[in-house]
Structures are given as C-alpha cells and as structure tokens.
Amino acid sequence: MNDIGVPITKIDGAEKISGRARYVDDIQIPGALYARTVRSTIAKGDIVAITLPELPAGCFVVDHHDIPGPNFVKIIAEDMPIFAETSVRYVGEPILLVVGPDAKTVIDVTRKIRITYDEQSPTFAWVDSGVRHSYRKGDPKTAFQQAARTIAHIYRTGYQEQAYIEPQGMLGYPEADGKVTLVGSIQCPYYVKNAVLSALGCPEDKVRVIQAEVGGAFGGKEEFPSLIACQVAVAVRKTGQPVKLIYERGEDVETTTKRHPSQIVLTAAIDADLKIVGLKATVGLDAGAHLGLSGVVLSRALIAATGAYTIPNVEVEGDAFRTNTVPTGAFRGFGAPQMFFAIEMFFQHIAKDLGIDPLAFKRRHLAKQGDLTSTGGMFRDPILIEPMIERVLEASDFRRKQREFKKSDRLRGMGISLFFHGCGFTGSGESTHIKGRVKLAKSAEGDVTILIAAVDMGQGVRTAMIKIVASVLGLPIGRIRFPAPDTDAVPDSGPTVASRTTMIVGGLCARAAKRLKDEWMEGRDQTVEERYVQPDFIEWDEEHFQGDAYPAYSWGVVAVEVEIDRSTGQVTQNGIWSGYDMGKAIDERLALGQADGGIAQGIAYGYLEKMEITGGKVRQKNLTDYLIPTTADVCETTTFFVDNPFPFGPYGAKGAGELTLIGGAPAIASAIENAIGRRVYGIPATPEMILELIEHGEN
Amino acid sequence: MAKIEFLLNHAPVVFTGDPARRLLDVIRLDFGLTGSKEGCGEGECGACSVLIDHKVVNACLYPIINAAGKEVITIEGFRTTERYAVIERSFLEEGAVQCGFCTPGMVMATESLLGACPHPTDAEVRIGLAGNLCRCTGYNMIVKAVLRAAKDGEGLW
Numbered sequence: 001m002n003d004i005g006v007p008i009t010k011i012d013g014a015e016k017i018s019g020r021a022r023y024v025d026d027i028q029i030p031g032a033l034y035a036r037t038v039r040s041t042i043a044k045g046d047i048v049a050i051t052l053p054e055l056p057a058g059c060f061v062v063d064h065h066d067i068p069g070p071n072f073v074k075i076i077a078e079d080m081p082i083f084a085e086t087s088v089r090y091v092g093e094p095i096l097l098v099v100g101p102d103a104k105t106v107i108d109v110t111r112k113i114r115i116t117y118d119e120q121s122p123t124f125a126w127v128d129s130g131v132r133h134s135y136r137k138g139d140p141k142t143a144f145q146q147a148a149r150t151i152a153h154i155y156r157t158g159y160q161e162q163a164y165i166e167p168q169g170m171l172g173y174p175e176a177d178g179k180v181t182l183v184g185s186i187q188c189p190y191y192v193k194n195a196v197l198s199a200l201g202c203p204e205d206k207v208r209v210i211q212a213e214v215g216g217a218f219g220g221k222e223e224f225p226s227l228i229a230c231q232v233a234v235a236v237r238k239t240g241q242p243v244k245l246i247y248e249r250g251e252d253v254e255t256t257t258k259r260h261p262s263q264i265v266l267t268a269a270i271d272a273d274l275k276i277v278g279l280k281a282t283v284g285l286d287a288g289a290h291l292g293l294s295g296v297v298l299s300r301a302l303i304a305a306t307g308a309y310t311i312p313n314v315e316v317e318g319d320a321f322r323t324n325t326v327p328t329g330a331f332r333g334f335g336a337p338q339m340f341f342a343i344e345m346f347f348q349h350i351a352k353d354l355g356i357d358p359l360a361f362k363r364r365h366l367a368k369q370g371d372l373t374s375t376g377g378m379f380r381d382p383i384l385i386e387p388m389i390e391r392v393l394e395a396s397d398f399r400r401k402q403r404e405f406k407k408s409d410r411l412r413g414m415g416i417s418l419f420f421h422g423c424g425f426t427g428s429g430e431s432t433h434i435k436g437r438v439k440l441a442k443s444a445e446g447d448v449t450i451l452i453a454a455v456d457m458g459q460g461v462r463t464a465m466i467k468i469v470a471s472v473l474g475l476p477i478g479r480i481r482f483p484a485p486d487t488d489a490v491p492d493s494g495p496t497v498a499s500r501t502t503m504i505v506g507g508l509c510a511r512a513a514k515r516l517k518d519e520w521m522e523g524r525d526q527t528v529e530e531r532y533v534q535p536d537f538i539e540w541d542e543e544h545f546q547g548d549a550y551p552a553y554s555w556g557v558v559a560v561e562v563e564i565d566r567s568t569g570q571v572t573q574n575g576i577w578s579g580y581d582m583g584k585a586i587d588e589r590l591a592l593g594q595a596d597g598g599i600a601q602g603i604a605y606g607y608l609e610k611m612e613i614t615g616g617k618v619r620q621k622n623l624t625d626y627l628i629p630t631t632a633d634v635c636e637t638t639t640f641f642v643d644n645p646f647p648f649g650p651y652g653a654k655g656a657g658e659l660t661l662i663g664g665a666p667a668i669a670s671a672i673e674n675a676i677g678r679r680v681y682g683i684p685a686t687p688e689m690i691l692e693l694i695e696h697g698e699n
Numbered sequence: 700m701a702k703i704e705f706l707l708n709h710a711p712v713v714f715t716g717d718p719a720r721r722l723l724d725v726i727r728l729d730f731g732l733t734g735s736k737e738g739c740g741e742g743e744c745g746a747c748s749v750l751i752d753h754k755v756v757n758a759c760l761y762p763i764i765n766a767a768g769k770e771v772i773t774i775e776g777f778r779t780t781e782r783y784a785v786i787e788r789s790f791l792e793e794g795a796v797q798c799g800f801c802t803p804g805m806v807m808a809t810e811s812l813l814g815a816c817p818h819p820t821d822a823e824v825r826i827g828l829a830g831n832l833c834r835c836t837g838y839n840m841i842v843k844a845v846l847r848a849a850k851d852g853e854g855l856w
Contacts, residue, residue, distance in 0.1 A: 016802050019778065021799050023800060165801045165832060215738075248740055593840060622739060623738075624739075629838070630829045631842065632829045
C-alpha cells in the first residue's frame, strides 16, 4: 500500500448490502420477552398513584423498585433517573416497563395501566440554569471601551433529530452466575457497561456489553442507550429471562435526545480600520429536563465562539437551561453547529452593517498558524483555509454567479461558510477521563485481531482501523480482523464520539502495530497493548477554560447555491462545493462518504429539519412530519481534501466525522440570504420563514 | 385465523395466522428473513422494501392477506441473482453503503427502478429512490452506484 488514502473495499460492505448484517432487532433469542415503556403524559408533576391491571401469566412490570443500585443513569451529570420515582419532568419520561411473552399481550397491559398525577406548572422558559461556563481572553473591557463602534445581533437555532434509520434498541439476557449481557445499537460499549454496573450495583465482571450492527447513530446512540440498557438489565435481573426493547419510530422521535436549541447573542467591538478587536458571546442552550451531557455540549459551543477567526479580546459565557421538555444531548457537532451558524452569520451581518464585502471581511480575520485560540491555546499546525477558500470559489464559480444572480429576476443565491472542528474530547478529557487503551492480538499463524471498543456505525471504523494496522505491519488486509466490540474481550479504548476515533484510537492502534512489528515472533501468540499519553505541549485549565482545548483542528469551507420559489418559499439546492482539511484521509472513499453525509445533515439543519415542542409535546411524530432529506432534496456535491498531516495522528489523520456537518447551516442560510436579499437570523429557514422575510425582513 | 399461500423467494409457502399481520413481521419473525428492516413502520423510509410481483412495496404497510397468490421477493431471494451481484459491486465501488440499515431496501428499490427503466438518468434515479431514506450518505454515492449498475449490468435489465 503506497498511499493509505487510496480506497479499499469496505470491509463490512457486502454483509450489509446483502442483508446478512445483524442489527439488534435481527437477533432472535427464543423466549425473549417483549418490552414496552410506559411514560409520563404530563410535562411536570408528582405521581400520585399507579394502578396496574391484573397481569397475565408471564407478564412483569419493572420500575424503580427493581433497581438494585442508585436510580440514575451514570453519564456525566447523574440527574437522569432510570425510571421516574415520585415525580416526572417531561412528557415521555419513562416510568416503568411492561415485559411479557408477546407484543399484543404487553401492549394490552400498558393500555390498562392508570397513572394519576398531581400536575404542576411546567417551565419552558430558559430561566433555570443547570450548568454555567465562562471564559475570557485578552482585555475585552478595554477593547469595548476603545471601540470605534460596536455591533450586536441575536441568533437562534432549533432542535435537530438524529434520525438514524435504525431506531434505538437493546437486547439483554442472563448468563451463568448472575451475569447480564447486553447487546445493543450503541456507540459506546463502556459507557453502557459502566451505567449498567452502577444500576445493578454489581461487580465489574457481572456485566457484559456487545455491540450489534449499528444502523446509524450521529451522537444519538452516545448516551441515550445507557438509559435503555439500564432498564433492560433491571428487567433481565427481575425476570431471569432475555428481554428485548426496540423503539418504534414515533417513540424514538418523541423521547430520545436531540440537538440543543440555542440562542446566541454576539457583540463585536470594531476599530477604526474595520477590524473586530473584541467579541462578547452569550450562549443559551435548552438542555431539557435532564442535563446529561449538556455541560460538555455547552463547552464545545463556547470554545467555538470566535469561529475560524482570531479575535484578540473575548468574553464568553453560557448556560444550559433545564426545561420541562425531552432532554437534549449528543448530536454530530456537539454544540459547534449552533455556534458556527451564529458566528458565520454575524461576520456576514457586520460586513453588511459596515457596507463591505462579507467574504473579504472574514478573510481579514482568519486564524493563522501560531495565533492564539479563543481560550489562549495555540494553533500549532499549518492552517490551509486560504487556499481552500480559493479552490472552493473557483470550483463553484462563486463570484461570477453572485454578480449574475444579482441581476436576475429569479431568487438565486450563493453562500459560503468557513469553519473548524476541534478534534477529540474537549480539554483534558482524553488524559483525565478516558485514558484509552487498545490491544492487538496476534495468533501463531500470524493473523492479527484488533481489540478496541470503537464502534462502526457506518462511518467505516472497521475499514479504517484494519487499513492502519495492516499498513503499519506490512500485512495484507485479509490478515487483520476487527470483531464487533465485546467488553469481555476488548479494553476500554473510549467512546466512539468527538471525532476522536481515527485520530486517537487509530493513533494508538498504529503505535501498537509498530511495537508488534518490532517484537514480531514467528509461530507464537502475542498481544500488545498501548495506552493514551497526552502530548506534553497540551495544557488545559478546566476551571478557567484556558489553554489548548483540543490537540488538533480540522478545517472546512463550503459553498452552496440555491434557488428559491418566490411564491412558496421553497428552497432548491443547486450545487454544493466543499473542501476539507482532515489531516490525511485514511480512505478517500470513506472520507467522501463522511463529507457527503455530513453536509446533507448540516444543510438540512439550516432550512429543512424542523421540530417544535409546544406545551412540552413534540409536534413531529415520525419521519412523515419530521422531514429529513430524500434523494429529491439533495444535489450533486463537489468535494476535495487537502493533505495537512497532524504529527500525532496515524498517517497524519485528524478528526473527520463531525467537521463535515458544521458548515452546512451557515452556508445555506447565507445562500438564502443572498437569494432573497433579506437577513437570516434563525434556522431552520423554512419556507414560511422565508416568505415572512421576503415580506418584512431586514436588508 | 387464515391460511395464506404465496411464493416467497421462489418457494411456495403457507402462512397460517392473523390475516391482518404485516408482511414485514411475517417475513422477519415467521420466516427469519431479517434482511428487510423496520425503520419507521409508516411507509416513509423504505428500509422494508420488498418486491411483490416485481413491484417495490413497503412490507410494513402490507397486510399478509394481500400476499395471497402473489410472488414476494426479499433481499434474501434477490441476493442469489446476477443482477444483485452487479448492484452489490457498484454499491461497493461507489461507497454507497455506510451503516447499511437502509441498504437492502435501497437494493430492492434499485432492482425495481432498473427493471422499469434500464437506462435511467441521474434525475430518474433520484425520483426512483425518493421513497427510500438514508441518513448517512447524503445519497450522491448511492445515485452514482445505481447509474454504474445500469451501465455495468447492460442487458441484464
């Protein structure tokens, strides 16, 4: 293999195309009990009484009384109950499971359960802050005092549903000696294991977690599966039988975590040379009823406050607010898409306020190698965004189209966005919380098995890891195996999140492979383990948000062309051109898949995907009314990658998975703005909003 | 209870049971054919696409009684064919597969599309697959795969 980027056949491709791959609901265990969740129907209140019907033979009700350990799902904030006890805090909060021999019997029981509540007045306004973070860079006070002028605007973003095509699902079964095994559609086998260990209050060797094939995740299977795994594990403990819990789509849309809605207030201090010398950002996120990962989502949003630009004086603060709505959580981008929408539109709007060209204005502020990041860390590696912009402008014929569209009667527009993604966990997560470990096992015959907890949820981890290990060892692809993670077999290499897998876990696999190569002994079984060690140049002060928030940054530029129907407000995508610096693409076809899929989600976030919660109830119940793009909505893409090897990544690779989503919304919002000559301050920019803007919007 | 006879992947079969049961449940649970997936249960996502008398149908909306006397082909039946081999190869070469949950349904929709229109344009492929949702790929690599299958499988459809 000369260039690792040259695509190989996806390792698990044929298995998936032919329908042989086994997703959790495809695993049929004889005698497995069917499970269904009974949920709160009110947004806030106390549970007064639960009246159960007489249970048919083989039916069980499983609730908080059955949890041996503490009643919370062990994730970052330990505030989410496994089952509600005395009170409920959102519509859809799980109260109990009914398990039984078949769906019909179980559903019949759930219909006869009566729950009476003492209803209380729910809070939907953003007043109850659950987490607050703030930081500062330089001397924002002086910058604002001395500014020639200040400009402020407010930006809002809505919910977004991950809409993985495979709904959430978990299967649990008892093994010998009181051990419980869980097989599920999950991103993070050890998150699930640790949560279940806590719920069952049992020793480490009594819980085993195995990844089934995962039918898409996008963050939606980061923390949420820990909740249903705890419920299923408790049910298995109680019944002594296998239990399967598969969500229906409507239940999945209404009750699982989503992207946090946001409100972002930005104020810029601008000097006499029309440069931004200071930025204030105030961020609000709607965490829903439980915080879960919201504090970490907030961190990533805040750290991205200055976007792809260098601003010397910065003051940033933000809150994740508790409301009586469905909890929000991890979703590809993790707080960054909200902030990049806001900062990209803000730069454009400031330029308009100042009467100058938005892209030229942005380019005057671009971050350069050696600059200080928003948190006073350093951009250590080369930043290639300037040549990437040039290439995207040229490929899209941006300037000429913009000029022509201006003269046209039709509503056509071009938009462009510039963005980065901080790769890996925010701050010191890798070194203090995760401490990832990987293992390679070589057989006497010389075959090598990769033992890691990283999950292939479609992005191609299996193929990428096998390529890395094969390439370092100089072995053919066919000699390397990568079985689905099973916590009884693999060490904790960390969760499959935060665009960390190729860069961090892949880097550890490359190191392990190098050692195995050096220590290779013919005809012998050998194992090699590696553990994450933080590069010593990285320093992070968690309390004050100071230092290097990320070890590396991936960069992107996206241009979008749209046409808008003046009478209906319908947006048609006419072209997408994008360039990415992900260090080094480990497989260019996989990378293109990430680019195409990410941009489709990011663009749809900007104009198509609308979810509303009114009175605590999710209004969109299925994929019929929560619209995700179809083949008819998307257009052709033109994509390129630039090589910019990161010295600490395997073959120079940095993060790739989330980056590609981030630029979509600001690019299409800019294009819509350009087409209608009206400013876009909020997304999704639906046809209704566009018609309203055409009528009453601000120029 | 009803007794329903139909052809399933070329073999005559008999289903005895509730005639209102969904075809998807019958093929997955009673016949163990789990290649057809349930993504939404409302005919929106197409992950359960099967062929009934050579037309693509959402098995989640199809009561088993309607299958009486008809020919049902699932991915398990289709994957033994030469056409399938061409589609599989083109899906692999164009990177049309990510998580794979929509893929068997996408393959069945492709077979149906190429059966009706052996030389589709890009726009015809997009219309032909608009009933099958994919959240991973953004579709372009799937569209290219279908166009490639049409070319590589010249004469098969």
